[in-house]
Amino acid sequence: MYRLLIVDDEAVITDGMAEIMARQDIPGLDICKAYSGGEALDWLNSTRIDVVLSDVRMPGIDGLELMEIIRNNWPRCRIIFLTGYNDFDAVYQAIQNWGVRYLLKTEGYDKVIAAVRGAIRELDDGLRTDRLLAQAKEQRIDMETLAHFEYFRHLLSGAGTLHSPMLEEDFRKLNIPLRPAVPVLPVFGSLIRSAENPSYADRHEATMTVKLIGDSFLRDKTRCVGMIDRFGDLLWLIQPTTEGKDGPDADYAGTVRFLEGTLELIQASCCETLSTDVSFTIGSVPLSWESLPWVYDRLRQQQHVRVGDGASMVMTVSFGQHDSAEPIRERVRSDKIELLSGHLEGGRRDAFMQTLKEISEPISGGRMVHFAQVMEMYDSVALVILSYLNQSPTDDPLTSAALLRLDKHATWLEAFEYLARTAEALFALRRQREKSRAAGAMEGICSYIEQHLAEDLSLVRLAKHSHFNPSYLSRLFKQETGQNLSEYIDKARTKKAKELLAEAEWKIHEVGSRVGYESAHSFTRFFKKVTGITPQEFRDAAKTWPSDSSKSLKPYPL
Missing domain, CATH: 1.10.10.60 (Homeodomain-like)
Structure with missing residues (x-):
């Protein structure tokens, strides 16, 4: 979806142009109107704009001043100036810039429509990142990128030192382009839909390509580092690049607006290039490095509380000071148990059942297993389910005394079948809640419209x-x-x-x-x-x- 902003101080021109464009068969075109440069500035500061159709001469902020603001806020935005003959000298310098074109007001609607369509074609071409896809397939992950991944996984686990002097030394040695004394904005991303039962290599390649696409867009206006976490999801740590304004005076609000708009472009690029939906959650409050591990856990949890199917969602969340008392939960040591927990939180039913099958394979395969080992396996899975229930409480009787009592089941195999049935019930309840949240949200929208x-x-x-x-x-x-x-x-x-x-x-x-x-x-x-x-x-x-x-x-x- 693209957003067209029409700017002219003559309302009849603005309204007429909006009506003409609304009648064109341009799928997904959202049309916004501004009757002055000031109103246009409000739009540019509140949402992503993809194409601006603007008069040059306007009282207050004119079209040329607006162009400089557009270049700063939304670098990929295309600009079309409508000019009179006497404006040409002023516009000539502007059209030397990339993505700027002009039309004479006397040329008629057909020329304007063609110019808007041309700008949209350019935007479409920019989303087809074939070069990045080829790069992801051909190049090996160099040692620096791998070192960044491992280092930030270490920090997110809570095992690393998060005090500024130590971070500064680590960042310098690892060539990390962030500043340890400056707060960060986290962005969490996860791939929602991909090929059926992809191999590890295919999953990793798709995730790595999404990271490269995200990096290419986010670096337009931020300092950022992207990584793939231990669950195969994505995390970017972002700082504003406002010159000379690091720390509390940096433009974090402007950076959040940039992220909200740019992440939609990243989603469109991933859908076009990879046929993959990506969902994002933005932490809207700048965070200290010390709070990063627990905020990461909260973002993971928030990301998977979806409305509807969650595909192509960009959610902005903030965490108050009371949230920082302690992490959501202690990390589980076993890799498979960690995966199981991640799949349950993320609503990935098939992956959960496959991992549970792998965990219980010694029992279902009839191998000789010591009772203590069975108890450890069973209790670990049961605690994952119980932890999920504590995070997502329900009045439904999904659990009973049998959940934490291996001896309540006739056989070991029956015990693990009981765990699978309990998980199935949780996944079904999750789908029901997602549908209910979507219906409630739309009911609220309808009520707001009518009021x-x-x-x-x-x-x-x-x-x-x-x-x-x-x-x-x-x-x-x-x-x-x-x-x-x-x-x-x-x-x-x-x-x-x-x-x-x-x-x-x-x-x-x-x-x-x-x-x-x-x-x-x-x-x-x-x-x-x-x-x-x-x-x-x-x-x-x-x-x-x-x-x-x-x-x-x-x-x-x-």
């Missing part, structure tokens, strides 16, 4: 309200309700408009204002497009209806 019909209901604004990224919200709404978000908004506004038009006290332009249209002309055009008649024709017809004949717009079924 704010007079306000901005753009996808960006609704995404900010719901704390989802725009593309995920759009897809989740369609998945849960069976209709597009824009269709639901149009229906809600039409229904409210009909109710108000049926009441004589409201003038037509007042009705339009109450459903989000400040211009009576725009409201009339919208209403006729949806209903086939003008507001006045509807009002005249409504006078002949019985008083109880108005129909209400039913919310989508939940």
